[in-house]
Amino acid sequence: MSESFYVTTPLYYVNAQPHLGHAYTTVIADALARWHRQHGESVFFLTGTDEHGEKIAQAAHAQGVSPQTFADRASQWFRSLWASLGISYDRFIRTTEPQHVEVVRKVLEVLHNQGALRRGTYIFWYCVPCETAWSESDFPDPHTRLCPSCQRPTDRAEEDDYFLDLEPHRAWLIEYIETHPSFILPVSRRNEVLGMLKKALPPLCVTRPKDRVPWGIEVPFSSKHVTYVWFDALLNYLSALDWPDGAAFQECWQKAGAIHLIGKDIIRHHAVYWPIILHALKIEPPKTIFAHGWWLVEGEKMSKSKGNMVDPVAVVKTYGMDALRYFLLRDVPLGEDGIFSESALIRRINADLANDLGNLVYRSLSMLEKHAHGRIPSGRPSEEDRHRMDAIEHAIALAIRTLAIDEALKAIWDWVNQANRSIEEEAPWELARSGHKEKLDSFLYRLADRIRVVALWLWPFLPKAAQSIWEQLGFEIPVDRSLLPSALDHPIPPGQKIRKAPPLFPRIV
Numbered sequence: 001m002s003e004s005f006y007v008t009t010p011l012y013y014v015n016a017q018p019h020l021g022h023a024y025t026t027v028i029a030d031a032l033a034r035w036h037r038q039h040g041e042s043v044f045f046l047t048g049t050d051e052h053g054e055k056i057a058q059a060a061h062a063q064g065v066s067p068q069t070f071a072d073r074a075s076q077w078f079r080s081l082w083a084s085l086g087i088s089y090d091r092f093i094r095t096t097e098p099q100h101v102e103v104v105r106k107v108l109e110v111l112h113n114q115g116a117l118r119r120g121t122y123i124f125w126y127c128v129p130c131e132t133a134w135s136e137s138d139f140p141d142p143h144t145r146l147c148p149s150c151q152r153p154t155d156r157a158e159e160d161d162y163f164l165d166l167e168p169h170r171a172w173l174i175e176y177i178e179t180h181p182s183f184i185l186p187v188s189r190r191n192e193v194l195g196m197l198k199k200a201l202p203p204l205c206v207t208r209p210k211d212r213v214p215w216g217i218e219v220p221f222s223s224k225h226v227t228y229v230w231f232d233a234l235l236n237y238l239s240a241l242d243w244p245d246g247a248a249f250q251e252c253w254q255k256a257g258a259i260h261l262i263g264k265d266i267i268r269h270h271a272v273y274w275p276i277i278l279h280a281l282k283i284e285p286p287k288t289i290f291a292h293g294w295w296l297v298e299g300e301k302m303s304k305s306k307g308n309m310v311d312p313v314a315v316v317k318t319y320g321m322d323a324l325r326y327f328l329l330r331d332v333p334l335g336e337d338g339i340f341s342e343s344a345l346i347r348r349i350n351a352d353l354a355n356d357l358g359n360l361v362y363r364s365l366s367m368l369e370k371h372a373h374g375r376i377p378s379g380r381p382s383e384e385d386r387h388r389m390d391a392i393e394h395a396i397a398l399a400i401r402t403l404a405i406d407e408a409l410k411a412i413w414d415w416v417n418q419a420n421r422s423i424e425e426e427a428p429w430e431l432a433r434s435g436h437k438e439k440l441d442s443f444l445y446r447l448a449d450r451i452r453v454v455a456l457w458l459w460p461f462l463p464k465a466a467q468s469i470w471e472q473l474g475f476e477i478p479v480d481r482s483l484l485p486s487a488l489d490h491p492i493p494p495g496q497k498i499r500k501a502p503p504l505f506p507r508i509v
């Protein structure tokens with residue numbers, strides 16, 4: 001039976017156009033999903049949009065349309081960005097879908113019936129952009145009461161709501177985190193969460209009064225309340241699997257365990273509230289919650305109010321989808337902050353993609369055209385190559401399983417650079433000039449086969465470039481039909497006709 005892999009992104013708020021931060025998490029999830037599929041696993045890759053709550057209602061109001069119309073339109077922005085970035089999700093969930101709404105109502109009902117929810121007066125300060133309620137003790141400066149997460153002003157509210165007590169679950173959660181080292185990653189985030197759990201947890205308010213926030217999922221036991229948007233949104237990870245009876249729930253949640261990829265700003269919601277909600281429902285926690293860093297622009301987090309948002313649609317249009325994917329995946333180790341600038345992107349494109357990868361493919365195919373009549377000559381891979389190939393395949397697998405995607409790319413580039421060096425060292429043009437036909441053929445064969453391996457390895461990360469290299473080498477069946485690691489052991493067939501194309505990544509000047 002094949003292994004299963006379940007990976008999720010956060011559900012993106014539809015109040016504004018997607019930006020680079022959204023593209024980042026989704027590209028990471030896509031690379032992981034593709035790698036696991038390529039290794040024969042049964043993959044479920046979930047993404048989607050978060051469509052309820054005050055901020056979406058406000059954005060819709062500003063445009064003079066209903067929240068549903070607004071959300072219908074805005075969720076399309078995300079879908080079309082994902083298409084242009086080659087995102088291979090299996091399910092795009094929207095929190096306004098009937099299936100999701102039903103699950104949220106069911107969960108509330110279960111908790112209500114078991115007496116886990118209590119009613120009370122809620123006094124809090126609300127940050128609309130973060131859709132997060134803060135209590136007096138959360139503010140470092142009680143006079144300004146700025147949101148501790150985004151530093152914007154908060155609004156005081158006092159209302160009648162339903163609460164889930166978190167405190168009874170705190171000791172369990174601490175122990176769970178301490179006994180499951182890969183539950184919250186990276187380690188710095190695990191420590192941050194353990195820090196949050198040092199003092200008593202205030203109850204989580206899971207509803208909002210309908211007369212104040214009408215845009216939400218109606219609570220089954222109170223017609224005066226809707227569901228708090230975060231409580232609603234987190235449940236997508238279950239509703240997309242047809243919880244509680246769906247086969248997908250068994251397969252993905254129970255058997256595989258979820259990998260939740262998130263940004264570091266939403267760690268509290270995912271690593272404190274979510275496991276406790278699940279615990280109250282007697283459902284196992286996800287396998288891993290990995291919080292990545294932020295992309296900063298000139299030292300600051302991107303935000304609409306600062307007007308420094310990087311538009312991924314424009315970047316893809318100018319530089320291509322693989323260039324952006326490569327930059328995001330390679331430039332910073334997952335978990336750390338990165339600095340986005342066009343010059344940094346261009347540097348990576350020119351050095352790694354145009355010079356190393358593009359050049360290797362272009363000059364190798366040119367030599368095959370010139371010295372082998374555009375066909376793969378006879379030959380076989382060297383023993384040394386086979387050993388190195390196995391070692392690199394292992395290194396990539398280890399990197400992917402530990403979510404060190406930049407390391408996987410570095411391992412592939414070791415191979416690319418070694419192939420480039422072999423051209424310099426073996427100087428095939430000399431062999432051609434001095435008439436060493438056999439030696440030349442055997443070198444060109446090995447070179448072509450090394451490039452074949454590059455295409456296989458690159459596919460999860462740069463799917464378009466990988467397919468192009470594959471086609472240039474003369475393969476008819478798409479590269480994604482080959483399963484690794486076994487495909488590595490099927491060398492390129494001698495005699496195959498190549499189809500050289502223009503350079504994959506022209507240098508940007």
Ligand code: MSP
Nearest residue numbers: 010011012013021050233234262263264294295302
């Ligand atoms: N809707 C909630 C998530 C609910 S999940 C059940 C939400 N949405 S969001 O659209 O505001 O943010 C989605 C993700 O984008 C978060 O993981 C956030 O960390 C990420 N990013 C937002 N800005 C970012 C950067 N500048 N850089 C990297 N990622 C960032 O939160």
